[in-house]
Amino acid sequence: MNLLRQLDLQKTYPAYFLIDSWYTSPKLINEAAKLGFQTIGALKSNRIFYPAGIRQSLNEFVKYITDYDLDLVTVKEKQYKVYRYEGKMNDLENAVILITWDVSSPNSEPKYLLSSDVSLDSQTIMEYYSKRWEIETSFRYLKDRLGFDHYQMRSIKAIKRFWLVQYIAYGYIEFYRYKNSSIFKLENLGTTIDHLKAFNLRNLVDYVYNCGKENVDLALVHKILRLVA
Known part of the structure; x- marks a missing residue:
């Protein structure tokens, strides 16, 4: 809630607060609403809602859903079967709940989404999430x-500097991937990191090999590579 209050966004367009099931609580949703944010978040299967005025948990309610109750929704070329509910939840007077199944995995467990913006259609809610x-x-x-997550500093200045270095490294890797993906088939950041590590290791091996060919003193090689004990 404190982090939300620190956001100073120019709300020229509707702003949506996206959260996972750990944070989809009425208290946080209501705080976001005070600040002008709508909330879209995942829900755990034991959350309580009131279909037809009857108190039910989501995981109990899904037992009574049939194919006739479902709509077919396409999001990013994937199809989902979706049950839509609009109404009361505990401590929320009105919200949309979507119960979704991936059509390509019919035996998988359903996923549950909540939107405080009841004006959105089901496809838009899923696309935003x-x-x-x-x-x-x-x-x-x-x-x-x-x-x-491995930093061991206590001062805010040191932590912010560490974060800055991390984001610079992330940005460099992403830029390298963008510039070289057609040459090296770099699919994502993970493959790019592996590529860069292998590239640097190969350069190191080449350097040591050439030093050996040119009879460079081993102590000097150790010093240049900062391997001096």
Whole structure:
């Protein structure tokens, strides 16, 4: 909630707050609304809502849904079967809940989405929420491949500097991928990082090999490579 209050966005267009199921709480949704944000978020299967005025959890309610209750929705060339509910949730007077199944995985568990903006159609809600996945993948690369979660500083200045270095590295890798993807078939940031590591290692091996051919003193090679104990 404090982070939301710190946002100072010019709301020329409708602004949507995208969150996963850990954060889709009425308190946060209502705070976002005070600040002019609509919320679209995932829901856990045990959340309570009131279809036909009857108190139900989502995972209990899905047992009674038939194919006749579902709409077919296409998002980014993928098809989903969708059940749409609009009405009361605990501590929310009115919201849209979507219960969705991926048509290509008919036996998979349903996914649950909430939108505080009841004017949006089901396709738009799902398209907006899909934008959040790009944020998730970028955090995964930052954490798993660039050490974003390994910093051990206490001062705010040091932490901000570390973050800046991380985002510069991320930007460089993305730029390199964009410039060279047609040559090296770099599909994503992960393959680009692996490519750059292999490229740098090859350059290192070439350097050591050439030093050996030219009879460069081994102590000097150690010093240049900063391998002096």
